[in-house]
Amino acid sequence: MPEFKSFPLPDTAEGLTEAEILSWHVEPGDAVTVNQIVVEIETAKAAVELPCPWAGVVTELHVRAGQTVDVGTPILTVDVDPDGAAPDKGSLNGSLSSSPSSSPNNGTAVPAPAAEEEEMKPLVGYGSKATSAKRRARKGPAVPAGPAAEAAQVTVAAAFERAPGPLPEGVEASVLPAPPGAAPSGLPGGHVPLAKPPVRKLAKDLGVDLRALAGSGAQGVITRDDVQQAAAGTARAPAAPAPAVGGERRVPIKGVRKATAAAMVSSAFTAPHVTEFLTVDVTPMMEFRERLKSSRRFRGVKLTPLAFCAKAVALAIARTPEVNAAWDEAAQEIVYKDYVHLGIAAATPRGLIVPKVRNAESLSLRELAEALEALTATARDGKTQPAEMVDGTFTITNVGVFGVDTGTPIINPGESAILAFGAIRDTPWVVDGEIEVRKVCQLALSFDHRLVDGQQGSEFLADVGALLADPAVAMTY
Template identity: 65%
Template sequence: MVLKQFPLPDVGEGLTEAEIVGWKVQAGENVTVNQVIVEIETAKASVELPCPWAGTIRELLAEPGQTVEVGTPIISIEMAGAEPEPEPVPEESSGKIGEESNGRIATLVGYGPRTSAAKRRPRKDRHGVTNGTPAGGTQAHAATSGPADDVTTTATIPAPAPPQVEELTGYVPLAKPPVRKLAKELGVDLRSLAGSGSGGVITREDVQSAAAPTTTPPTTPTATRTGDRERRVPIKGVRKATAQAMVDSAFTAPHVTEFLTVDVTPMMQLREQLKSDPAFQGVKITPLAFAAKAMCLAARRTPDVNATWDEEAGEIVYKDYVHLGVAAATPRGLVVPKVRDADRMSLRELAEALEQLTTTAREGKTAPADMVGGTITITNVGVFGVDTGTPIINPGESAILAFGAIRDMPWVVDGQVVPRKICQLALSFDHRVVDGQQGSQYLADVGALLANPSMAFTY
């Protein structure tokens, strides 16, 4: 019998933690390879994790609502029988989740360690007795015979041998989340303990006993209420990530914001014409699509707004592509998914991409990989009836455009005051990368393209 622990993987790029939203399975249930077992929420998206093995769930090691660090076991799965020897596979090959390559198991993100038995130095339990078996064994001594996976006990007290634990990321002690939290608070290394619970599980008493000589268990803080008109919500997930990113950006990049009021009547007239064009049937052409297209075209003349300041390398990185970020308000908070290679798209393709991107974001299904690597961002504050604002640049980028509401307003045309479609634009840029002249030129170009779409032929 083999007991495997599945650690929380990094489903994005450098994510360190995620919240358990809800389990799709329960203890005692049989699962198959690639069956969805849990939904997690990272700082960037909500993700469903598939099971890498087939077997029976023994224990859920994390509770819904709990924030878990990457690499922490979240579920243990019991598998009957021994695993077959892996077939040699070329190094560059890849497989599905649960399959093996070169003796390694394919997980959600790459391959796990080799399936050969892990070797650890003997360690002593709390009584100073050398123990070469996994933590939690009831044996006073242990001797091996036959294959390395078989353990023969020589204890005088009869007790069933605990199932073998295949450790994916080194030795992982068995302990429930509250016990792990207590150990962290008391400064106790769970790896140094021999669990007294069933199957070698480390209990709260084990942790308190280990900490007793040097540490007194902390008192549980008492929650205080300030009345029925206040409530406190933990800062985590998207809100936590957004806050940290905005603080980092605001206090790292010197922001400059410029404003421009534009008569977009010609753009709105073209939009109406395209609605009846057979080539645009079935596509929702929004003012945002026109603004996004104008940003991509204008970046050709002012590539600085699409560049990145690399502090560590002491370089400005100019990019010959536009990965356009689109700020989207969702029930989980503000997210900024990217339209890859937006500068290579036609107006129709860009409109389709924007519609799909915003729909996916609002449903909370944007993949974490789709929210990194942007080069410039647009935020459509106009959908909320807001004229303009001073947007904060996304970390790693050099500019962001706020697209305001389009309103019927009086405008002077050929010396006459007439009603026109008016919109305000606000461009924030990193003054380390973009000079005032460059920022002004870019904003003027975007405005000119919206005021007269035929100008696109000149870019």
């Protein structure tokens, strides 16, 4: 007999309450093995690939790509005993669209059978906990069965469509001549709607004209289900084009952007910010950097000015530990940290994230340079994991890479200070009474005035500046 198990959306990071389904790597009828990646989700911190805890045959996908669901909501059902009476793949292809439980945005979790709940044992390292954070249920009308359900799905699918913007990963758009005898698509210029290469191949194999379909995926992407419905003669008609709205483009607030906004608002209106500025002649540092780059010890290492800044911060924190502390409002305590988990603000396609260099105070300049290079590459590829972005103690935001001189950064929640490292420019500078062209940059330190006084903030900023102006000063610390 078949044995069905539902896979709930796990809590991949402490405190996660919801996540968006970015893309499915399987479809109903596919055989899966233990630890096979089946879905990619986006949390408030990062994109995460989830493996399947069981081996078997996928029988149903409960949510669509682009849908946001709560932790604990079943997203996938697997028949772990397919040799009993496994349904064939053809009978399962329509399960995503026909099942009432899979209707997107209906606001309710898909219940799992009671007997099944006791057996669900997600893989070690993630899984919904009994004490998972709970959210207020989303409001949304229940979707009835039958013809009304199909009409409701059309309405909900339209809500998933996005205005023109960056294409989802793996999606292609191309311009092809219309096939002979094809009905006019109504799309200007003969553009084919967005679809991933495997979906485009499926449409070609089934003889389905993509121009006649309305995509149900994020940003109007055509999915395998859309193509299969069209082949079966049950495809939805393309939605009428929306009226012009004066060039506006609306994007839902979610994922990394939503988390960043909440954190910044909380910090700005909780911690009293003070920002101080310092302009530094870093010519000696840049000359020292060139000497190190040509040395055997640093051969093959990407030695950036940011690495020098990170080292200077780690050294200066030892002299002013208040900037590496945290204000515990609930316990009415100041928590001083003997370690430095250095956050580096990184701009990624998904938004601003702040991965950490753990125990930066114990790393040499070379080790810091290597850690920063690895951190940056991981963030650029969108592979930074949630665990790599928590428990920071101090943050550096390198605005100089954008050609910006400085700014007034907002402190990350749970920390007491953040340093903005500005662009290094050739600037007229007075040296021994004479004007010379020197390498100059600006620093801006924002600190929480509840636990960092003006004197402490000023001394820390002056120490960082002195170390960047003359790295030999480190010998005196």
